[in-house]
Amino acid sequence: MAHELTELERESAEPIPDADELAGGFELVVSDHLKSDADYQAQMSNLGFGVDYSDYMAHATWHADGGWTRKVIEPYGPLALDPGTAVLHYGQEIFEGLKAYRHDDGSIWTFRPLYNSARLNRSGRRLAIPALPARDFMESIVGLVRADARWVPQQEGASLYLRPFTFASESFLGVRAASRYEYLVMASPSGPYFEHGFQPIEVWVEKTYHRAGPGGMGDAKTGGNYASSLLPKVTAHDEGFDEVMFLDARTATTIDELGGMNVFVVMSDGSVKTPALNGNILPGCTRSSIIQLLESEGVSVSEVPIAIADVVAGLKNGTVTEMFACGTAAVVTAIGRLASDDFDVTVPAGPMTKRIYDEITNIQLGRAEDKFGWCYRLA
Numbered sequence: 001m002a003h004e005l006t007e008l009e010r011e012s013a014e015p016i017p018d019a020d021e022l023a024g025g026f027e028l029v030v031s032d033h034l035k036s037d038a039d040y041q042a043q044m045s046n047l048g049f050g051v052d053y054s055d056y057m058a059h060a061t062w063h064a065d066g067g068w069t070r071k072v073i074e075p076y077g078p079l080a081l082d083p084g085t086a087v088l089h090y091g092q093e094i095f096e097g098l099k100a101y102r103h104d105d106g107s108i109w110t111f112r113p114l115y116n117s118a119r120l121n122r123s124g125r126r127l128a129i130p131a132l133p134a135r136d137f138m139e140s141i142v143g144l145v146r147a148d149a150r151w152v153p154q155q156e157g158a159s160l161y162l163r164p165f166t167f168a169s170e171s172f173l174g175v176r177a178a179s180r181y182e183y184l185v186m187a188s189p190s191g192p193y194f195e196h197g198f199q200p201i202e203v204w205v206e207k208t209y210h211r212a213g214p215g216g217m218g219d220a221k222t223g224g225n226y227a228s229s230l231l232p233k234v235t236a237h238d239e240g241f242d243e244v245m246f247l248d249a250r251t252a253t254t255i256d257e258l259g260g261m262n263v264f265v266v267m268s269d270g271s272v273k274t275p276a277l278n279g280n281i282l283p284g285c286t287r288s289s290i291i292q293l294l295e296s297e298g299v300s301v302s303e304v305p306i307a308i309a310d311v312v313a314g315l316k317n318g319t320v321t322e323m324f325a326c327g328t329a330a331v332v333t334a335i336g337r338l339a340s341d342d343f344d345v346t347v348p349a350g351p352m353t354k355r356i357y358d359e360i361t362n363i364q365l366g367r368a369e370d371k372f373g374w375c376y377r378l379a
């Protein structure tokens with residue numbers, strides 16, 4: 001059955017005003033301490049992922065009595081927080097991740113920004129954080145990227161990673177939703193997410209710990225889900241694994257996702273499966289893009305519960321031919337091994353994973369036709 005558009009997919013297809021019209025909505029506070037040319041050169045010639053930051057950040061504040069105020073692009077720098085700031089105690093926080101790409105002609109673009117804007121607000125509803133209007137979101141992205149344009153790298157595989165986030169900034173130790181929030185966007189010039197390039201990752205299938213459970217926050221992009229994933233990740237790392245795959249919390253038999261990436265399974269008949277959005281899975285923009293791309297190419301994609309036992313059996317008898325994980329940071333990464341207490345199987349490399357990676361990145365970089373209208377010009 002063909003994929004029915006989700007609310008996020010519908011919201012992300014709304015028209016967006018031109019960037020020239022949005023520029024200036026967040027007022028620029030000019031920095032008097034831009035990074036020196038030497039620091040700039042050093043950073044840009046040695047790009048990691050999320051280790052260095054740009055000159056500016058976007059910032060707005062929400063008060064219960066006035067809504068969002070003081071929308072600025074200001075010099076990047078530390079925040080002064082009272083030790084009683086609510087987020088430090090109860091974790092009321094949500095975030096997003098998207099990228100600014102430099103096309104071959106020097107222009108700067110981003111990919112489906114309204115998906116991130118809509119998802120920020122969807123996550124916010126779950127964590128009782130006030131919504132940010134889509135126009136404010138877009139103004140913050142346009143304003144920041146224009147101020148930080150020199151930080152959008154030109155190298156192959158590199159981009160300016162953008163991290164919008166909102167947190168409870170009221171100082172108050174009682175347990176309730178805060179009456180004050182900060183929204184920020186920081187920017188980090190970044191190279192490829194995985195240091196070793198397009199190399200299959202080895203994945204530990206976790207049966208004891210879960211990142212999210214029924215009625216929890218699994219489909220919200222919030223730090224708490226990451227906090228719960230770290231202990232199993234540390235243990236898996238010690239055993240030589242790159243990532244952890246989480247199973248459903250109720251039965252520990254079906255695949256949810258990795259700590260921060262959605263999962264796809266490629267079958268020998270050419271069809272593709274991915275876990276259905278069951279409330280515990282983050283509805284990834286990359287996941288959504290892959291489903292729409294594959295269906296437009298006539299590939300059958302089913303969103304269904306996927307039993308880990310069936311995947312292991314399928315890998316042994318050849319009906320499962322490839323597996324990959326996807327997310328904005330790494331785009332698409334092949335899974336090369338799946339192991340747990342009671343199995344350890346190799347996942348073959350195949351053409352579908354690389355093909356999808358190429359198709360998505362070619363659209364993002366303006367090298368393939370953007371038939372879905374996913375690219376948005378920032379500058």
Ligand SMILES: *Cc1c(COP(=O)(O)O)cnc(C)c1O
Pocket residue numbers: 097221222225257258259260261262282283284285286287326327328329
């Ligand atoms: C962000 C995220 C993803 C991937 O989402 P994209 O929109 O594709 O970047 C997947 N799982 C989790 C838990 C995430 O936080």
